[in-house]
Amino acid sequence: MNTLLELRNIEKKYGDDVILSKVSFTLTKGTAIAIIGHSGGGKTTLLSIMGLLQRATSGNVLVDAIDIGGLDSYQLAKLRGQYLGFVFQRARLINSLTALENVMAPAWFIRRGDNMEQQAKDLLERFGLSHRLDHKPQELSLGQLRRISLARALLLKPPILLADEPTNDLDPVLAKEVAECLLTARTEGAGVVIVTHDPNLANQADQTFRLEDGTLKPIVYNNAAS
Amino acid sequence: MLLLIWKSLLHRRLQSLTIVGSIAVGAAIVFSILAVYNGVSSGMELSKQRMGADIVIVPFGETLEPSLLLFGGAAANSYMPKELVDGVRAVKGVHSVTPQFFTHSLSADCHDIGTKNRMIGYDPASDWILAPWLKKVHKTELKDDEVILGAKVPVWAQNKISILGKWYNIIAIAEETGTTLDYSLLVSMNEARRVVSGDRTLKKVWDKMGPPSGLISTILVKVDDDANIDKVVSDIQEVGLMKPIVAAEVKKRIADQFTVFAILIGGIGFLTVLTSLLHLFSRFYTLTWERQAEWGLYLAFGATGRDIGLVIVGEAAAVSLTGSIIGLLLGSGLYKGSLTLLEAYQSFPFVHPSWGFLASIAIGIIIVFTGLGALAAWLPAHQGSRIDPSTVMTRGEFD
Numbered sequence: 119m120n121t122l123l124e125l126r127n128i129e130k131k132y133g134d135d136v137i138l139s140k141v142s143f144t145l146t147k148g149t150a151i152a153i154i155g156h157s158g159g160g161k162t163t164l165l166s167i168m169g170l171l172q173r174a175t176s177g178n179v180l181v182d183a184i185d186i187g188g189l190d191s192y193q194l195a196k197l198r199g200q201y202l203g204f205v206f207q208r209a210r211l212i213n214s215l216t217a218l219e220n221v222m223a224p225a226w227f228i229r230r231g232d233n234m235e236q237q238a239k240d241l242l243e244r245f246g247l248s249h250r251l252d253h254k255p256q257e258l259s260l261g262q263l264r265r266i267s268l269a270r271a272l273l274l275k276p277p278i279l280l281a282d283e284p285t286n287d288l289d290p291v292l293a294k295e296v297a298e299c300l301l302t303a304r305t306e307g308a309g310v311v312i313v314t315h316d317p318n319l320a321n322q323a324d325q326t327f328r329l330e331d332g333t334l335k336p337i338v339y340n341n342a343a344s
Numbered sequence: 345m346l347l348l349i350w351k352s353l354l355h356r357r358l359q360s361l362t363i364v365g366s367i368a369v370g371a372a373i374v375f376s377i378l379a380v381y382n383g384v385s386s387g388m389e390l391s392k393q394r395m396g397a398d399i400v401i402v403p404f405g406e407t408l409e410p411s412l413l414l415f416g417g418a419a420a421n422s423y424m425p426k427e428l429v430d431g432v433r434a435v436k437g438v439h440s441v442t443p444q445f446f447t448h449s450l451s452a453d454c455h456d457i458g459t460k461n462r463m464i465g466y467d468p469a470s471d472w473i474l475a476p477w478l479k480k481v482h483k484t485e486l487k488d489d490e491v492i493l494g495a496k497v498p499v500w501a502q503n504k505i506s507i508l509g510k511w512y513n514i515i516a517i518a519e520e521t522g523t524t525l526d527y528s529l530l531v532s533m534n535e536a537r538r539v540v541s542g543d544r545t546l547k548k549v550w551d552k553m554g555p556p557s558g559l560i561s562t563i564l565v566k567v568d569d570d571a572n573i574d575k576v577v578s579d580i581q582e583v584g585l586m587k588p589i590v591a592a593e594v595k596k597r598i599a600d601q602f603t604v605f606a607i608l609i610g611g612i613g614f615l616t617v618l619t620s621l622l623h624l625f626s627r628f629y630t631l632t633w634e635r636q637a638e639w640g641l642y643l644a645f646g647a648t649g650r651d652i653g654l655v656i657v658g659e660a661a662a663v664s665l666t667g668s669i670i671g672l673l674l675g676s677g678l679y680k681g682s683l684t685l686l687e688a689y690q691s692f693p694f695v696h697p698s699w700g701f702l703a704s705i706a707i708g709i710i711i712v713f714t715g716l717g718a719l720a721a722w723l724p725a726h727q728g729s730r731i732d733p734s735t736v737m738t739r740g741e742f743d
Contacts, residue, residue: 171644171734192648198733199646210641214355219347226345227647 120146121183122201122278122309123168128177130163130332137163138174139332145278150301150310152323154337159329161313162207162282168311169202169280170194182277199228203276203308205300207283209263211255211270217242217262218251221270228274241269245299261292268299279303281312285319297322345651349658359627364667366620367717371671371709373613376679377606378705379697380686384602386695388595397473397564397591398573401432404585421447421546423559424586431583432563437571438580442470445533446561447540461497462528463507465536473564474530477516485532489513492530495520505529508539520695598692605686617713620667621720628660628724632731639728640735649729656725657718664717668710675709 123145130138137160145151155161166172167179170186179186181201186194203224211220221238242248245265255263264284271279281300285293297319303310304324312323320326327334353360403424426443433441445465466474468485477492478484486492491505491512504511507529520526531539537556540546553559565588567576577588632639639652686692 166734169644171640172732192650195643195646195648195733198644202644202646204644206641210637212351212638212641214351215348219351223348223642224645226348227642227645227651 120148122147122181123311124178124180124183125168126178126180128164128167128174128179130160130167131175136332138167138329141177141329141332141334143327143334145309145311147277147307147309148304149325150304150312150323152312152314152320152326153329153334154314154317154320154326155329157315160332161329164329164334165280165282165311165313168278169204170198199224199274201276201278203271203274203279205268205271205279205281205284207286209255209260209267211263211266213255216252216254217247217258217266220255220266221273224270224274234273238269238273241272242266245269261288261295264288264292264296265299268296272303275306275308277308279308279310281310281314283314284312285314285316293319345655345658348655349662352655353659353662356631360663363620363624363627363663364670366616366623367664367667367713368671368674370613370617370620371668371713372674372678373609373616375672375675375705375709376682377610377613379675379679379702380682381602381606382697382701382705383683383694384598384692386697387692388599398567399565399577399580400589400591401428401563401565401580401586402561402589404587406587421540421549421561423549423553423556423561424584425553426558426560428584428586429560429563432565432580432586435576435579435583437568437573437576439566439568439571440470440472441566442472442564443467443533443560444562444564445536445540445556445559447536447543461494463536463539464525464528464530465533466530467533472566473525477518481516483515486515486530486535488532488535488538490515490531493517494526494528494530496526497529510539602692617716621716624660624664624717625720625724628656628721629727632656632724632728635728636731636735639731640733643731643733649731652731653725653729656728657721660721660725661714661718664714665710667717668713671713672706672709 121144124143126142128138128141129136141164143151153161153164163172167174170179170181181197184197186197189197211217212223215223218235218238221242222234225234225238239248239251242251245268247262247265247269250258250262255266258266268284271281279300284300285296288296293316297316300310300312301322310323312319314320326337328337329335403422406422423445429441429443432438444467447463447465448461466486474486474492478486489510489512491507492515493499493505495518497517499505499514499517503514505514506512512531518525518530537559541550541556550556563586565576565580567573573590573592577590580586580588642652642655643649683694687694
């Protein structure tokens, strides 16, 4: 079974406002999906639903064939820890922690204690940050913060990686670097969902959708890159 | 998670220190109040059991405060004729009497005791104060080179003590009584009179009142159980020029003063603790909302609501624990300082609390303050644990 994440007829309403309507798609292992659309169009809401951070008004979300509809908040938290990695729009690092500690933070809650520190160091080294392990976020550049955020998302080797505007505000060189890091996760079998405004990034995905008027429309099909 | 708590507290260092400081002050006040109050209560109780006198009669011209005479160990060199003892013994309602003769030790050379303590000569024929200690060492009376030391008299050698250049064998060290006896050197009446007869500063007294062998300093009186103590006091005053002090009244006055003191300082302590807890509550309540995005991030990592609650309660418990431990250190200083201050103002029966008692209130304060700190953070923790995980996607930057 290659399906990691499946959305079936997802609908999301805030009061009378329909944000998402009949959204369906499937994310399989080793593939990347890009979702583009204008600001305020519901992309972040959709990503939140995929990330089990909020519930849809109707429809089904299945993670590794598990329908999350009947799960309570504790079970959802456990599922997030087991299956999902997030790269947020901003780096979202904890200012009181060093770069290394920020990368290790997810492991503190999931309690996968085996050699996590070494794995975190390896990731930071891979992203060229081995000399910044003990630096606090306020001592680092924007690009470094993004790479730390990415390392944090990859630490627990999540099967599903969700990225919200990962290249937003970055210069082209840095954006390319972050995109490469993100899409490399496909080679390790992860499914990647990227919400972006960046057409270059969207083009590198295996499949691209446009979120328009609450519905998801496939617009471009790229050749599989994995 | 412990690292997360520690780092977060360090990151908000000033806020954390403010709360630690206010909790420490509260804990210090509570600790010192409990220790002082326990010492006074024990002193009151012990003095009741061991002092054994209902009325203490001193010479008419004695100007020292009754509390200082009974509990302070003040060296009193005032005397009255020993014939008054028989007159007092004959008063109706008096059960028993025993005279004592006071002088004081002075530092005469380098081997001496080094402090000025009251020296009490007792009357073996009528005494009931020293009898229990003498009985313990299988003696009926003290020889002229023997001494029983009060519990708070400093001792330099194991079995001997030098007083005014003469070496005495220490027969026993009395248990703490919470009274003036704790600061006294108890010797035979003859020895006390011999010591004082050589004191040139008192020559004028002997010239005026006669030789020490015909004088006493105090008469301790026990009254019958059914006697009217006011009537007994009035009748004693008829016997001659004397100043009877009703020990129970002095104790009651001191007890009343301490109750007021304890209520006043205890009230301040309570308000300090309450303020600290409100401060703690308000800080964590505010932080819970300010840190919504951070909680959301942890929830996205897979943390449960319970984990978030534990982080918040853990931070509160950590500052409360630190504050209460620092408070205990401050409290022991405050205890000694306030005791010195109180003793300078008023003599009172006091028995130092045992280490066991101090340890138990220290542990109690740590548990109660840490528990209350955690409790104050319970509501913020409860709210923190219910935060919508999607806030991580929508909220601004973190602190």
